[in-house]
Amino acid sequence: MRPFAYDRAETTALAARHPTAQGQTDAKVQFLAGGTTLLDLMKLDVLRPERVVDITPLKARHSGIEVGPDGLRLGGLAAMAAVADHPAVKRDYPAIAEALQLAASPQLRNMATLGGNVLQRTRCPYYRDPSWAACNKRTPGSGCAAIGGFNRQHAVLGVSERCIAQYPGDFAVALAALDAEVELVGPGGARRISILDLHTGSDRPHIEHSLRPGEVIVGFRVPAAPWARRSTYLKIRDRQSYEFAIASAAVALDLDGGVVRHARIGLGGMAYKPWRAKAAEAALVGKPLTEDTATAAARLALEGAVGHGHNDYKVELGRRTVVRALLAASATEV
Ligand SMILES: Cc1cc2nc3c(=O)[nH]c(=O)nc-3n(C[C@H](O)[C@H](O)[C@H](O)COP(=O)(O)OP(=O)(O)OC[C@H]3O[C@@H](n4cnc5c(N)ncnc54)[C@H](O)[C@@H]3O)c2cc1C
Ligand code: SF4
Known part of the structure; x- marks a missing residue:
């Protein structure tokens, strides 16, 4: 692993001071939540941040789980396991609980957060192994080794001639079905976006999501709806x-x-x-x-x-x- 500077952000305002340029896969500043994606990719030399900003202190304020008449609100730093096991989430939003329960392993679900989960990177083996030169997601303009290579796990919807990587997460798929919104706080204040607008398309593979520099995911909102229980x-x-x-x-x-x-x-x-x-x-x-x-x-x-x-x-x-x-x-x- 390469050397990097380490900071801890005690508040979202302090986190927002860091110019994360988060939309880009190779951002020089990365937030650290559970670390189960970030540290993996740093060890593989795929991500090479110069600064890692530990946002785990934000858990104190942003890991709540609230089920009310208007819907479900989940803190962006809630642990996957806590949400998967929550009785009211299981009863009223079973797709959310099941998606989280079927993801990863118990150890990972205890460690990993919801915000980090939706921003996890593709499992494309060519992306995860820098000895492959051709990967537009890692190196824009370098090509795509998966097209014409081994692509059994790759995507069939939303792909382009630039990238056919599969989005690997489960939770965001349940959020997409249930019309969820993502709550963000950054240097420009707070805003909400549809989960369908969080991830960007395959025409520019090195840009993965629509967060603005310094923005932190602080929560998810799933509206109450007659279809949520079924x-x-x-x-x-x-x-x-x-x-x-x-x-x-x-x-x-x-x-x-x-x-x-x-x-x-x-x-x-x-x-x-x-x-x-x-x-x-x-x-x-x-x-x-x-x-x-x-x-x-x-x-x-x-x-x-x-x-x-x-x-x-x-x-x-x-x-x-x-x-x-x-x-x-x-x-x-x-
Ligand atoms: C062996 C293995 C198996 C797995 N299997 C599955 C599976 O079956 N299904 C599944 O869905 N997932 C699976 N995962 C992925 C796992 O769920 C994710 O690694 C995890 O959810 C990421 O959360 P984290 O808190 O550890 O994120 P981190 O690794 O800390 O962060 C990931 C990225 O998100 C950014 N980030 C994190 N939190 C925030 C925030 N609040 N605001 C803005 N940016 C943020 C970080 O800067 C980083 O770029 C697996 C992982 C492993 C290692
Ligand atoms: S599918 Fe995407 S991530 Fe995989 S090698 Fe091609 S460009 Fe890279």
């Missing part, structure tokens, strides 16, 4: 535990006697960023939730998917994942 997160992976998704779906349904009033579908494991399948949702409205209507919706959800050889299987796997998740959500007792 929500679920289905994660498909190569082994049953301690593994990233190769396909996942967060689904939420508001049903009127078996007929869909509202549907929400988020996709993970197969897209460049947490993905919303809005055309599939619209196609379900006013129809009974059956295997046929779920299959038609799943086809729409994967419309435009592009495989690059080894990952072609994800198109059909993604469709089946959506069908299974929809049928599971419709069968849930609420």
